Amino acid sequence: MVRELIRDAAFLSRKSKAATAADKAIAQDLVDTLQANMDRFFGMSANMIGERKRIIAICNGPFFVTMLNPKITGKARKYQTDEACPLLEESCSLERYETVTxxxxDTEMQSRVTILEGFQAQVVQHLIDHLDGKLV
Ligand SMILES: [Zn+2]
Structure with missing residues (x-):
């Protein structure tokens, strides 16, 4: 189900809680909402649809990947960049990493590890910041 986007900074500034197997419907709504907003968004965090759970969805070619409880366990090649949040239409200069692990x-609660590079790595770092209540 496509949900309404939440732009309230006070809501978005709060940390999200760990996701569980009971949150599968939220993960699906997140994909549906991302799919409906692909003109501006390359990924979404669950708090953008009003659910403070640690779930993100990203585009991966023609597919969507939903990650529950994503955590960066490795990072390399730091750089400085200007980054904009499509939700808040604000941008700032910050440090990101070219490669992140x-x-x-997944929604079956199976553990996965993915190495991301470049733009996808940046999107995931941005979305994990959202889960932590950090806004650019
Ligand atoms: Zn953002």
Whole structure:
């Protein structure tokens, strides 16, 4: 189900809680909402649809990947960049890493590890910041 986007900074500034197997419907709504907003978004965090759970969805070619409880376990090649949040239409200069290793769980709660590079790595770092209540 496509949900309404939440732009309230006070809500978005709060930390999200760990996701569980009971949150599968939220993960699906997140994909549906991302799919409906692909003109501006390359990924979304669950708090953007009003659910303070540690779930993100990203585009991966024609597919979507939902990551529950994503955590950066490795990072390399730091750089400085200007980054904009499509939700808040604000941007700032910050440090990101070219390559990140992300440990996460799928909706069956199976543990996965993915290495991301470049733009996808940046999107995931941005979304994990959202889960931590950090806004650019
Ligand atoms: Zn953002």
């Amino acid at each position: 992300v440990a996460w769980q």
